[in-house]
Amino acid sequence: MNSSQSSNENSKNKNVIKIPDFRKYITKKKIKDISFHSSGVHITWSDDITYSYNRFWLRENATDPETTHPDSREQLLNLLNIPDNLSILSAEITKSGSMRIVWAPLNYESFYDPSWLRFWGENRLKKNVGLPDTKLWKNFSSHDFPTVNLLEDKQEESLLKWLHHLKVYGLSVLRGIGDTTKDLEKVLEAFGIIKESNFGKVFNVKFEEEPISNAYTNIELPLHGDLCTRQFMPKYQFLHCLENSSEAGESLLADGFMLAEILKETEPLAFKALTEINVHFINKAESSDYQWVEKVIILDKSGKVVEIRMSPWLRGPVCGTEEEEEMFYKAFRTFMRLAQKNELQEKIKLQTGDLLAFDNTRVLHGRNAIGKGGKRWLRGCYMDSDDVDSALRMGRIPRLP
Numbered sequence: 001m002n003s004s005q006s007s008n009e010n011s012k013n014k015n016v017i018k019i020p021d022f023r024k025y026i027t028k029k030k031i032k033d034i035s036f037h038s039s040g041v042h043i044t045w046s047d048d049i050t051y052s053y054n055r056f057w058l059r060e061n062a063t064d065p066e067t068t069h070p071d072s073r074e075q076l077l078n079l080l081n082i083p084d085n086l087s088i089l090s091a092e093i094t095k096s097g098s099m100r101i102v103w104a105p106l107n108y109e110s111f112y113d114p115s116w117l118r119f120w121g122e123n124r125l126k127k128n129v130g131l132p133d134t135k136l137w138k139n140f141s142s143h144d145f146p147t148v149n150l151l152e153d154k155q156e157e158s159l160l161k162w163l164h165h166l167k168v169y170g171l172s173v174l175r176g177i178g179d180t181t182k183d184l185e186k187v188l189e190a191f192g193i194i195k196e197s198n199f200g201k202v203f204n205v206k207f208e209e210e211p212i213s214n215a216y217t218n219i220e221l222p223l224h225g226d227l228c229t230r231q232f233m234p235k236y237q238f239l240h241c242l243e244n245s246s247e248a249g250e251s252l253l254a255d256g257f258m259l260a261e262i263l264k265e266t267e268p269l270a271f272k273a274l275t276e277i278n279v280h281f282i283n284k285a286e287s288s289d290y291q292w293v294e295k296v297i298i299l300d301k302s303g304k305v306v307e308i309r310m311s312p313w314l315r316g317p318v319c320g321t322e323e324e325e326e327m328f329y330k331a332f333r334t335f336m337r338l339a340q341k342n343e344l345q346e347k348i349k350l351q352t353g354d355l356l357a358f359d360n361t362r363v364l365h366g367r368n369a370i371g372k373g374g375k376r377w378l379r380g381c382y383m384d385s386d387d388v389d390s391a392l393r394m395g396r397i398p399r400l401p
């Protein structure tokens with residue numbers, strides 16, 4: 001196809017699309033100037049910010065029907081069918097404010113919507129595109145614990161607000177979801193897929209005569225993360241309270257990322273040990289033998305804390321030298337003591353109909369010993385982050401009944 005054949009910007013052909021995906025892009029910024037060079041273009045915007053755009057990325061995201069399928073919006077063009085010597089003959093602003101590029105050596109013409117260009121100029125280097133930034137916390141006063149009431153006539157708004165809090169603070173309570181054993185799945189399956197584990201799709205946290213986990217006893221549970229023994233810990237955990245008439249039995253919560261920051265400041269050697277020394281995480285069960293070797297505090301390449309594996313009771317030996325074993329125990333005990341500090345914990349007593357959500361790779365959870373008399377019954381499950389993130393990016397709960 002040459003430039004005269006493909007002049008698609010003003011075409012009425014229904015196969016012509018403006019955006020190579022289904023996202024809604026909006027910008028008030030206009031393209032002010034375009035310059036091109038051997039590897040792509042520089043666009044300067046009306047607010048005088050300049051972003052760069054690579055030639056291959058632009059070419060493979062052209063919106064003509066030979067490059068992008070107009071229905072699926074997925075690429076039809078094989079990246080290897082783009083010539084190595086792809087270059088730009090001209091790059092200009094059209095009358096409607098889009099960018100027009102003529103490619104060499106094929107004399108092929110492509111148009112790019114300014115809202116799509118602006119969005120990816122702003123967001124290309126980000127890892128959490130379209131998601132809120134996290135805020136670390138030490139505790140909450142009773143009135144500002146992230147809580148949302150599930151309003152019957154504003155269900156989508158309520159659920160999105162609850163998930164937004166979950167991303168920002170790593171925890172959030174949705175109040176008033178009901179008191180039946182169907183309510184947990186009804187809420188979660190409106191936007192996500194429950195992640196099954198060896199404890200089932202949904203597990204019941206209540207006293208059992210012959211428990212397969214300490215969670216199913218009445219004893220105190222120190223702060224921990226669930227399933228540290230797996231390669232991929234479940235990202236989110238959800239606990240629906242059906243009954244909590246027992247004395248005590250409050251849920252304990254602590255921001256592991258905040259604890260790690262404090263540890264780094266106050267006990268840098270302990271922080272270093274927990275970010276460098278591997279330990280075996282090993283479950284204990286008659287019907288499974290899950291194991292994973294990892295650090296307790298996991299950093300990304302920039303040194304940012306991205307995951308906490310706090311397992312006070314499901315650990316095997318330290319995977320290191322004799323000296324490292326000693327250093328690990330000293331550091332881990334320091335970290336556990338820090339997590340026990342009252343001022344770094346939040347304590348809440350869940351009520352019937354509450355759905356507590358928390359980031360299992362960030363927020364540590366536990367509970368006080370459950371008193372005699374009364375009952376405490378929670379139904380719990382896990383979910384990966386993808387569906388939560390997807391709902392937040394779309395601003396929509398896709399499967400609301």
Ligand SMILES: [Fe+2]
Nearest residue numbers: 215225226365
């Ligand atoms: Fe747990």
